[in-house]
Amino acid sequence: MSDPLPFWKRKSLSAMTKAEWESLCDGCGRCCLHKIRDEDTEEIHFTNVACRLLDTQGCGCRDYANRRAHVPDCVQLKPKMLAALDWLPPTCAYHLLARGQDLPDWHPLVTGDPESVHRAGISVRGKAVSEREAGALEDHVVTWPGRWPSRRAPRAPGAAAGPRGRKAG
Secondary structure, eight states, X not given: OOOSSOHHHHSOGGGSOHHHHHHTOOSXXXXXXXXXXXXXXXXXXXXXXXOTTBOTXXXXXXXXXXXXXXXXXXXXXXXXXXXXXXXXXXXXXXXXXXXXXXXXXXSHHHHSOTTHHHHTTOSOTTTOEEHHHHOOGGGGBOSGGGSOXXXXXXXXXXXXXXXXXXXXX
């Protein structure tokens, strides 16, 4: 008899397989937006400027397997580091599960539909600009990546239930 609970409800983050861990990413692209850490207050400010490898429409990395060769400071998330990271968006599944919360109702693992994250307004689709086109990060500070959206996406049919600073992240 198989366990009726999905893996993210019955396994710790450190007990997940690589495939399970990777599937927690909802494909929103928010973590790939540049952030600025205020030098005086240490506060994080999100921007709408995306890493040059992020496909701002599809919201995936254009070269995920080799991303660190292109972007050496790209962070590879691991369970043991989650508690120390203050720059993950509040909607991030890794962030939520590390704090004992569940996946949101728009998450693709819940809906069975990878487009649900976009319909819910979670992703950077249509909201981000590539770092190659942006100019100064300070000119692109926004608040939406650090907030929960005000609306939720419907489930797919048949589916289960201006600061001074330095670059952060």
